[in-house]
Amino acid sequence: MVRKVGQSLDGLGSSMEVCKYKDRLVPSTRFVAVDGVTPTVDPLTAFVAPSASVIGDVTLGKNSSVWYGATVRGDVHKVSIGENTCVGDRAVIHVAKIQGDFPSVIGDNVTIGPGAIVHAATLKNSVVVGANAQVLDGSVVEQNSIIAAGAVVTPGTTVGEGQYWSGSPAKMVRKVSAEELASSAENTVETLELARMHHFETSKDHEQIQKDEEAYEDAMTRDPEYWQPDPNAKEEGDVLGQGSPGLIFDTVLTNPEEGLKLKQQRKAA
Known part of the structure; x- marks a missing residue:
């Protein structure tokens, strides 16, 4: 009887609303289809953060990772990301259709820094794009090149192999050193290990999380001499x-x- 009375009151209040509102559970936006095309993610992909969005015609290769708040959007063209590539926090990868018919093609062992933008551009293997840098429509960055943090590679620009570019608009500053190449390769391996750890933790259900909390509390309060x-x-x-x-x-x-x-x-x- 109480339940029926409550439902009646709820229905009465709903009928009096000027603007109808209904609470909904917001579904995950990690993988989103566009026009029936869903992202293709390799089963061995290292990590796609729960708050990241991979949308439309996107191919994500083995051991690659897309970090928190990042967006990879292949809605009007395709995005291809190779193996061992890292898309940093809040980075954006998009394509172009209105001002040019350009996909985004990203090779293997590429590092895209946090907040960076790759818009309808091509990044060859072992490229590093610094934090908040931009590589814009139709640009091509050859392998083993580095785009400095905050740099803007203007549309249609070609960055030669093994070059270091900086500035806005970006210009070639010098050649990439052997130490920088070695550091980039080491960073790729470290990021892969970190991505696997994040994947393990974010894949836990609520029961596993509760068990972890109980084990932690037990370890913090139990006498180490207790058998x-x-x-x-x-x-x-x-x-x-x-x-x-x-x-x-x-x-x-x-x-x-x-x-x-x-x-x-x-x-x-």
Whole structure:
């Protein structure tokens, strides 16, 4: 009766609303189809953050990662991302259709920094795009090149192989050093390891998270000297995973003869 009265009152209030409003659960926008085309993500992709958006005709290669708040949008053209490539936090990768028919093609071992924009451009293998840099329509960045943080590569520009560009508009400053190439390769490996860790943590359900919290609280409050049964140990006579009962059930209270045996053992010792 109470439930029916509540439903009636809720219906009455809803009918009196000028602007209808209905609470909805917001679905994840991690992977979104456009015109029936869904992103193609390699099963071995390292990590796509829960708050990232991969939209439309996008191909994401093995061991690549798309970090928190990033957007990869292939709605009016395609986006292709190779292997071992990192799309940093809040970075944007988009394509062009109105001012030119350009996809975004990104090779292997590419690092796109946080807040960077790659708009309808091509990045060859082992390219580094710094934080908040922009590579715009029709531009091509050849392999082993670096675009400095905050630089703007204007539309239609070609960055030669192994060059370091900086400024707005970006210009060639010098050649990329061997140390910078080695650092870039090392950063790719470190990012892959970090991406796998984030993937493991963000894939947990609420039950796993609760178990982690309980284990953490237990580890923080339990005396380190307190004995813990080894879950991997196989003891003879184990009872319900709690170990061998030993003398728990053979006390002198329940079995007086055990008390006599214990006294004889002590005398012999």
